[in-house]
Amino acid sequence: xxxxxxxxxxxxxxxxxxxxxxxxxxxxxxxxxxxxxxxxxxxxxxxxxxxxxxxxxxxxxxxxxxxxxxxxxxxxxxxxxxxxxxxxxxxxxxxxxxxxxxxxxxxxxxxxxxxxxxxxxxxxxxxxxxxxxxxxxxxxxxxxxxxxxxxxxxxxxxxxxxxxx
Numbered sequence: 001x002x003x004x005x006x007x008x009x010x011x012x013x014x015x016x017x018x019x020x021x022x023x024x025x026x027x028x029x030x031x032x033x034x035x036x037x038x039x040x041x042x043x044x045x046x047x048x049x050x051x052x053x054x055x056x057x058x059x060x061x062x063x064x065x066x067x068x069x070x071x072x073x074x075x076x077x078x079x080x081x082x083x084x085x086x087x088x089x090x091x092x093x094x095x096x097x098x099x100x101x102x103x104x105x106x107x108x109x110x111x112x113x114x115x116x117x118x119x120x121x122x123x124x125x126x127x128x129x130x131x132x133x134x135x136x137x138x139x140x141x142x143x144x145x146x147x148x149x150x151x152x153x154x155x156x157x158x159x160x161x162x163x164x165x
Contacts (some may be wrong), residue, residue, distance in 0.1 A: 032034040039112045039124035047113025050106050064118035073118040081125055084111045104130040
């Protein structure tokens with residue numbers, strides 16, 4: 001019997017980063033495209049440009065064969081849209097995070113490009129999907145990264161003002 005994780009439950013219980021790791025570890029079945037629509041040629045062109053400008057090719061290869069990073073040719077995990085978006089936003093191992101560097105449109109374009117190049121046919125990624133994952137990652141940072149408030153707690157602010165007087 002195959003165990004299929006409940007993605008939404010994992011995301012809310014563990015946070016986006018941990019949920020992605022659990023899904024990757026548990027998933028053994030075939031991956032089907034979550035978005036059966038065909039990507040737009042303009043989005044694929046933009047994705048290719050982002051792939052080259054962000055230097056993704058340096059680790060994943062210009063033709064998707066991999067190297068320091070995993071190969072994209074025939075990579076079944078590219079069928080998991082949330083996983084792909086999360087990897088781009090958060091990074092992992094030697095891959096740097098691009099969440100602070102790339103816009104939602106750019107992340108969607110490069111994700112669409114790798115999901116639909118080199119024989120892959122997993123469908124497009126929309127900027128709205130990226131925005132939702134980005135919001136979730138900010139609310140539930142990856143394991144090992146503390147969630148810091150936007151401003152210091154009131155006690156810390158009062159204490160630091162008292163020291164400067």
